[in-house]
Amino acid sequence: MYAVILYYYFARITDPDEFCREHKRKCQELNLFGRIYIASEGINGTLSGGVEQIEEYKNYLRSLDGFAQTEFKEERIDHVPFVKLVVKTRKEIVTLKSKVSIDSTEEKGKHLSPLEWREHLENEEDILLIDVRNNYESEIGHFKGAVKPDIKNFYDFEGWVDRSELDKNKKVLMYCTGGIRCEKFSVLMEKKGFKDVYQLQGGIINYAQQEDGAHFKGKCFVFDDRLAVEVEKNQKEPLGKCAISGVPCDTYINCHNMDCNQLFICSKEAAIEFQGCCSKECMTSVRCRPFLPDNIYMPSRKWYQYYDENQWLDIREKREQQTTYTKEG
Ligand SMILES: [Zn+2]
Incomplete structure (x- = not known):
């Protein structure tokens, strides 16, 4: 059993770079995965790992000056839903890009x-x-x-x-x-x-x-x-629609054309027909990763764990030859 937490806290951080380095070290020590953004206005993160390790992380963050009141949304889960740990600094922890300046450490809704x-x-x-x-x-x-x-x-x-x-x-x-x-x-x-x-x-x-x-x-x-x-209990039908076929659907895939990679809602049938691509145009790209009918809904970043690079190059070469052949023919 693992835990996944979602949290943020607005508090003044005087040296975000140093705070970031220290934070990363702590997360690595606890073998946690996920992503954390740190800015002078505070912290925003989602992390996953062992239940005890997550508990230790929560105590660690709350022990830091100004972060004692941080609240965590926590769920139990049977696998860790991240493959990497990313801890980095940003200008804002929520990117507003606004001309209106908001100091969230002081101004609250x-x-x-x-x-x-x-x-x-x-x-x-x-x-x-x-x-x-x-x-x-x-x-x-x-x-x-x-x-x-x-x-x-x-x-x-x-x-x-x-x-x-x-x-x-x-x-x-x-x-x-x-x-x-x-x-x-x-x-x-x-x-x-x-x-x-x-x-x-x-x-x-x-x-x-x-x-x-x-x-x-x-x-x-x-x-x-x-x-x-x-969220909704006993939901009868998905609310979303497959972007290709229009049938009710709420499962997402990333377009298999790596130059597109767009996240879109896609039914199983449409995914098979379009080989995991969002359009016919993307299907013609030579930079498509192979379509795995048994793992349609595997997130693209996880996919790289399952396929080593050589295997991938083989598949890609074959595809390029095919494409060349089709073009000449
Ligand atoms: Zn696409």
């Missing part, structure tokens, strides 16, 4: 606990419910009645708010996966003149655990090898 959130959904009619995640995330699962911005990156959110002409006097309820994006987006919306903005404490993951996923339809996209986790 208003939080609703999962129970309060549920009560708001059940009792208030005139609210503006916003799913602040990317379009490919909200497609497979979201709260009933939520506005879902058609955006591809975190930093497209601000532009969407500016364009959308939302009523600034309405009460806003916003949510994301684990809560970190809302920490910035809620302050951002207040600065843009929205009068009453609330965010879901701990995001969908926390809500799923505390309130059993009530009023949520479908699954929650996560940024690890699992790609999606269950």
Whole structure:
């Protein structure tokens, strides 16, 4: 049995590089995998490893100056959903790319606990419910009645708010996966003149655990090898649609053309027909990794563990010969 944790904390870090080195050393010592971003404004991470080692890591982070109050969303899992450990510094732990400056170590939005959130959904009619995640995330699962911005990156959110002409006097309820994006987006919306903005404490993951996923339809996209986790109980049909065939589907693959590598929702049948590619055009690329019908939903980065380089080159050469032949013929 393993544990996977999702966490963030905004606190001033005076020397992010040194903090990063020390953190990496600690994670290696505990044999943890995942990714951690560190900036002068704080830390954002998702990690997996042995249950005891994860516990030790949590104690370690909470022992650091300013991080005693860090909260962790934790789940038990039968395998580690990461193949690497990445610990690095960034300018911001949530990339906003905004002209509006937000100091999240000082400026906080208003939080609703999962129970309060549920009560708001059940009792208030005139609210503006916003799913602040990317379009490919909200497609497979979201709260009933939520506005879902058609955006591809975190930093497209601000532009969407500016364009959308939302009523600034309405009460806003916003949510994301684990809560970190809302920490910035809620302050951002207040600065843009929205009068009453609330965010879901701990995001969908926390809500799923505390309130059993009530009023949520479908699954929650996560940024690890699992790609999606269950939120709605006894879900009957997937919410998303296969990007190729249009059938109901909530499983993602990366396009097998390595120059494209786009993450998209794909049914098993369409994956077989398109050999794991997102389009006919990508199918003609010589830089396609081989399609494995028995492991369609294996994440691309995991795939490299299973195939050594020589085997891969053999396959690629054959493919290139075939392509050359077809072109000449
Ligand atoms: Zn493609």
